[in-house]
Amino acid sequence: MTVLTSAPAPDAAANRDAMLTKLDDLQGEFAKALAGGGEKYVARHRKRGKLTARERIDTVLDPASPFLELCPLAAWGSDFQVGASLVGGIGVVAGVECMVVANDPTVKGGTSNPWTLRKSLRLNDIAKENRLPVISLVESGGADLPTQKEVFVPGGAMFRNLTQLSKAGIPTISVVYGNSTAGGAYIPGMSDHVVMIAERSKVFLAGPPLVKAATGEISDDETLGGAEMHARQSGLGDYLAQDELDAARIARTIVRRLNWRKQGPPPSALVKPPRYDAESLLDIVPPDLKVPFDPREIIARIVDDSDYDEFKPLYGGSLTTGWANLHGYPIGILANARGVLFSEEAQKATQFIELANRYDTPLLFIHNTTGYMVGAEYERGGIIKHGSMMINAVSNSEVPHISLIAAASYGAGHYGMCGRAFNPRFLFTWPSSRSAVMGSKQLADVVTEVASASAAARGQAMDPAFVEAMRDAIVTQIDNESVPAFLSGMLYDDGIIDPRDTRTVIGMALSAIHNGPVAGTDRFGVFRM
Incomplete structure (x- = not known):
């Protein structure tokens, strides 16, 4: 066993103050998402006897279980509400890890704008890649009509994804809390299981005014698409709940009866926490990202028992690679130590990624890189082909990847360290992170x-x-x-996390990953030697 030692950062207090300031600033942005449509619309929603989106999620989840909310700052910096009128994340329902997604009806009736669509597609991708049952808590007026040109054509992917999840044997459950109209009607229509609420659920392709305009027929909401009609006549409703809490109970019962089994290997039974306090993760990253820090200080505070077996410790010192367990799951780690990646680091990373695939071991990339080294000497030494070798390995690796951008992530180094375009299963950032083509x-x-x-x-x-x-x-x-909130708003990450929560967040991500098989490959593209 190789237990990492730790030394206090030279400017630990200054680093901590800077990180806490960034966290305080972000709390204001998270508060915008939590506020939904604002006090007026939340109060009106409650007056109707309805729970908010997050409260609905709470009623479905197992009591006192954690919920990993994903993409909470979607649409930050745009003309739309922070959070994109959609709440989604991974939680445990009847002992099963599920993707739970809820429309926020306090934001323009829960209608889908372009950012709602992008967030929804990302959540569906996570569910499919990690074999997570999907529970949709639906109350939406369909597309946000003023932005329909950006929603209608690509929006069909939401329905395609639901049917593909079902084809893959991943259960889909819809609980309809209110309106699910127009295109939104296809969400329950394409789900495996549908729960409706008496006198609340309204599901139809066209509401009474449009039906009258199109056909001359006069009808009311209940006759046209009410829960009773769908439960007794159309057959769209599989279960008829009496109220929102009853609907949550039924959803939990459906999950309990799925007979769901994880396909990945279980974690080890004995899990020892890190030997160093998570609180000191705030002390590590300097506010000036040009100042280097040792990523082993991060690793020591997130892996089990701070036990890390380093691979090639004397070669390619700007990148540390090694093996550890995190919440009992085996994991390979690649972490930038001094920012710049040289040929040695690229070759070391390539070999390590090949080994992880041979051993069916997921990979965690911890970013702090300014990119691959430039200059005549390094060009003659083959930096292009060696950097390409590393990017090839990352691109064709088939074990699950998780990326954490702790500090800088610039240039092609962002690609070599498995940035968003390289489809890591999850990508999280710290408030100290920066990402761009260069500084x-x-x-x-x-x-x-x-x-x-x-x-x-x-x-x-x-x-x-x-x-x-x-x-x-x-x-x-x-x-x-290049600030975290901007990138998170663009959905270039799955969330900005408090450094102190890193072990928990990555542990939840690893647990979700193991719902499906974890297997590597021995097939890569041609490596230029």
């Missing part, structure tokens, strides 16, 4: 240098004051676009 100052210098050279080629000279103003504007833009 803001470097990018600004490149753009202004190119602009100056272009002007000189035309026989013109750029005013130094104009160049400086251009540089400042670019720095501001890139800084604004």
Whole structure:
């Protein structure tokens, strides 16, 4: 057993203060998502005797069980409500890990805008990849009509995904709490199990006004698409609940009767917590990301018993690779130690990824990289082919990947460390993270240098004051676009997490992953040697 030792960071107090400030700032953004449509619309919703989206989720989950909310800041920085009028995440229902998704009817009636769609598709992808039963808590007026041009055509993927989940043997359950109209009617229509609530659920392709306009027929909501009609006549409703709590009870009963079994190997029975306090995870990352830190300090605080067997510890020192257990699950870890990736690090990572696939071991990537090394010496040494080798290995690896962006994640290093485009099962960030094509100052210098050279080629000279103003504007833009909230709003991660929760979050992700088989491959693309 190789237990990691730990040394306090030189500027631990300053690092902690900076991290706590970032966490405080983010709490304000999370509060916007928690507020839903605001006090007025939440009060109106409650006056109708209805629970909020998160309260509905609570009634379905096992008592006192954790809920890993995903993509809570979706739509941040857009014209739409933070959270995208949808709440979703992984929770335990009747002892089974499920993806639970709830429309937020306090935000424009729970209608789907472009960000709702993107978030919904991401949640469905997670459910399919990790073999999680899906419970949809439905109350939605369908598409947000002013943005229908961005919702209608790609929105069909929601229905395709539901049927593909069913085809894959992954159960889908809909609980209809209110309106589920127009395209939204197909959510219960394409689910394996449907629960409706008496005098509450309304499911129809077209409401009474549209039916009258289209056919001249006069009808009311209940006759056209009420719960009683669907339970007794159309057969769309499988179960008729008396109220919201009864509907949650029925949903839990459905899950209990699924006879669900995980296909991945179980965790080890004996799990020892890390030897170091999770609270000190706040002390590790400096506010200036150019200042290096040792990622083993993170590893020591998240893996079981702080036990980490390092692979090639004397080779490629800018990247640590090694084996550990986390909440009893075996895991391979790749973590950037000094930012830049050289040829040695790329080759070491490639071999390690091959070994993880040979041993059917999931991988955790902990990002703090400025990218692959540049310069004539390194080009002659083959940095392109070695970096490509690492990216090839990441691309074709078939064991599950989890990515954690703890600090910088720039350039092709973001790709080599399994960024969003490389489809990790889960990608989480810390409040200290930054991600972009390169650092803001470097990018600004490149753009202004190119602009100056272009002007000189035309026989013109750029005013130094104009160049400086251009540089400042670019720095501001890139800084604004590389902060965690912006990237999370774009759904480039699955959530910004408090560093102290890292072990719990990754443990829940690993547990979800093991609902399906965990298997590697021995087939990769051609490695350029």
